[in-house]
Amino acid sequence: MKEHKTSPLVWPLRALGLGALIGVWAFGNGPGGISPLVLPTIPRVLEALGEALSQFSTYEAAAITFGEILAAFIIASVFGLAAGFWAARTPLRLQVFQSIFVWGYLAPLILFYPIFILSFGTGVGSKIGYGAVSAFFPIAYNSLRAFATVQPTMLKVAKAFGASSFQTDFLIKLPSALPLISSGVRIGAGASMITVIFAEMLASTAGLGYQLALNSQTFAAPQAFAMIILLMALVGVLQGLVNLLLTPRRDRGKIINVAH
Amino acid sequence: MRMSINDVSVTFTRAGSTVEALKDINLSLHEGEFVALLGPSGCGKSTLLTCLGGLMTPTKGEIVVGDSVVENPDPRRAAFVFQDYSLLPWKNILDNVGVGLRFAGVGKQERRQRSQELLEMMGLSQWGESHPGQLSGGMQQRVAVARALAMDPSILLMDEPFGALDEQTRRSLGESISTVLTQNKQTVVLVTHSLDEAIYWADRVIVMSARPGRVMAEVQIRQPRPRPLEFIAQEDFAQLRSQLFLMLNEAMGHDQQANPLEPQRA
Ligand SMILES: Nc1ncnc2c1ncn2[C@@H]1O[C@H](COP(=O)(O)OP(=O)(O)OP(=O)(O)O)[C@@H](O)[C@H]1O
Ligand SMILES: [Mg+2]
Numbered sequence: 001m002k003e004h005k006t007s008p009l010v011w012p013l014r015a016l017g018l019g020a021l022i023g024v025w026a027f028g029n030g031p032g033g034i035s036p037l038v039l040p041t042i043p044r045v046l047e048a049l050g051e052a053l054s055q056f057s058t059y060e061a062a063a064i065t066f067g068e069i070l071a072a073f074i075i076a077s078v079f080g081l082a083a084g085f086w087a088a089r090t091p092l093r094l095q096v097f098q099s100i101f102v103w104g105y106l107a108p109l110i111l112f113y114p115i116f117i118l119s120f121g122t123g124v125g126s127k128i129g130y131g132a133v134s135a136f137f138p139i140a141y142n143s144l145r146a147f148a149t150v151q152p153t154m155l156k157v158a159k160a161f162g163a164s165s166f167q168t169d170f171l172i173k174l175p176s177a178l179p180l181i182s183s184g185v186r187i188g189a190g191a192s193m194i195t196v197i198f199a200e201m202l203a204s205t206a207g208l209g210y211q212l213a214l215n216s217q218t219f220a221a222p223q224a225f226a227m228i229i230l231l232m233a234l235v236g237v238l239q240g241l242v243n244l245l246l247t248p249r250r251d252r253g254k255i256i257n258v259a260h
Numbered sequence: 261m262r263m264s265i266n267d268v269s270v271t272f273t274r275a276g277s278t279v280e281a282l283k284d285i286n287l288s289l290h291e292g293e294f295v296a297l298l299g300p301s302g303c304g305k306s307t308l309l310t311c312l313g314g315l316m317t318p319t320k321g322e323i324v325v326g327d328s329v330v331e332n333p334d335p336r337r338a339a340f341v342f343q344d345y346s347l348l349p350w351k352n353i354l355d356n357v358g359v360g361l362r363f364a365g366v367g368k369q370e371r372r373q374r375s376q377e378l379l380e381m382m383g384l385s386q387w388g389e390s391h392p393g394q395l396s397g398g399m400q401q402r403v404a405v406a407r408a409l410a411m412d413p414s415i416l417l418m419d420e421p422f423g424a425l426d427e428q429t430r431r432s433l434g435e436s437i438s439t440v441l442t443q444n445k446q447t448v449v450l451v452t453h454s455l456d457e458a459i460y461w462a463d464r465v466i467v468m469s470a471r472p473g474r475v476m477a478e479v480q481i482r483q484p485r486p487r488p489l490e491f492i493a494q495e496d497f498a499q500l501r502s503q504l505f506l507m508l509n510e511a512m513g514h515d516q517q518a519n520p521l522e523p524q525r526a
Binding site: 153154156157158159160161162163164167171172175176178 | 315335339342344346359360362407411
């Protein structure tokens with residue numbers, strides 16, 4: 001494990017990146033000659049953003065999207081962790097479920113989205129269900145690998161020092177599986193964000209994704225861009241929360257490279 | 261506590277083929293005795309130690325400690341120091357030392373106090389809040405010794421505890437730990453590949469033959485413990501060393517080419 005102090009260059013460099021993005025955007029609008037129907041000008045987008053932020057319905061939509069993602073993520077984490085733990089307990093289950101989880105992880109689950117619509121309707125339920133299923137597989141798969149690959153030495157220590165099977169599970173296996181589980185949870189968080197927003201855009205009646213789809217279908221480009229900015233902010237907040245959840249207390253405030 | 265190993269044999273069966281790892285081992289250790297096990301690689305030293313600690317049941321024979329037969333691991337009877345880095349990386353040093361006490365349900369207060377005492381004994385008192393990754397290999401193994409001693413075991417089982425360390429570190433560790441062990445009056449079984457280590461530490465050195473492992477010879481080291489480092493430079497030491505060297509060479513099957521000090525590792 002290697003620790004760094006955050007370099008004083010980090011924030012200036014980030015600002016520079018943002019500046020470059022804005023520069024390219026402004027160039028596209030002006031000398032670049034991109035149609036404002038495709039790429040609206042920055043002032044128009046900021047105007048639309050201000051307008052959206054002054055409307056209560058925007059907050060309502062954001063709350064719906066946020067809630068759907070959060071619910072999908074929590075359901076997937078609880079069930080994924082439990083499934084991974086359960087499936088890693090015997091060699092037979094391991095063989096059976098490992099390939100199922102990998103399949104669910106890699107398969108384009110979007111193919112099954114119509115089934116979610118049919119069973120849960122176009123409301124909030126289908127988004128949560130679909131998001132939870134997509135996030136479940138990476139979490140379950142990584143948890144299964146984590147529990148199945150606990151170092152034999154650790155198990156030997158547990159046995160030699162008199163751990164009960166309950167103590168072996170919770171004081172040895174769980175903590176030593178944690179790094180791999182957290183990378184699964186991170187992937188799951190990403191999956192639930194993508195799928196929920198995408199599902200909202202495809203078929204729904206509420207949420208920021210729905211607003212975005214509506215705006216782009218009606219060629220309201222500035223409004224669509226405002227929604228994109230709001231969605232990015234929402235995703236940023238969610239990622240921050242996940243990071244906070246997954247970083248051990250003693251490591252907070254440091255950047256750490258963990259070699260796996 | 262007194263320990264006797266009666267007619268112990270171990271045969272492994274895997275995928276139809278069998279490996280005879282130990283054959284008819286008979287040994288007895290008296291209380292407080294320090295025994296070193298020497299032998300060619302693969303002769304069953306680790307297997308024997310695993311049986312002594314109750315982590316494995318011999319195919320034949322039994323191990324008796326005090327007046328009960330060893331059937332399960334019990335860290336208060338026999339505690340292990342493993343070769344590989346076996347500290348729990350997510351726990352700090354203090355909690356690592358106290359992990360056996362934790363499993364046994366000892367309260368936090370008492371656990372921490374006992375662990376701190378042991379760290380002091382090992383000269384690591386200021387490292388309690390650090391994590392294993394921040395310590396050198398030698399320090400980590402001292403922590404592993406402290407973790408075993410925290411259980412106040414009657415017997416201490418050490419499987420090449422310093423195998424991964426350089427000669428210099430081994431020597432200085434040897435001196436400090438040797439003192440601690442003598443004070444604690446533990447019965448100790450140490451598996452080692454180092455003749456020097458065996459002679460410097462042990463009351464008795466057991467030489468095992470190549471597979472299937474049997475007890476081939478044993479040598480008493482009469483020098484009282486703990487021994488000063490100068491012992492290594494004495495005439496007796498050199499004599500014991502060459503005696504053991506020849507025995508070990510014989511154990512490896514009279515192969516004059518082979519160097520018993522550099523056993524082939526599997
Ligand atoms: N679980 C097992 N299954 C099958 N064979 C085993 C098992 N454990 C050990 N063996 C075999 O038993 C023999 C003795 O192994 P052991 O590890 O006890 O030797 P050792 O004396 O400790 O060797 P080294 O000095 O290399 O550590 C070896 O031939 C090994 O391959
Ligand atoms: Mg061994």
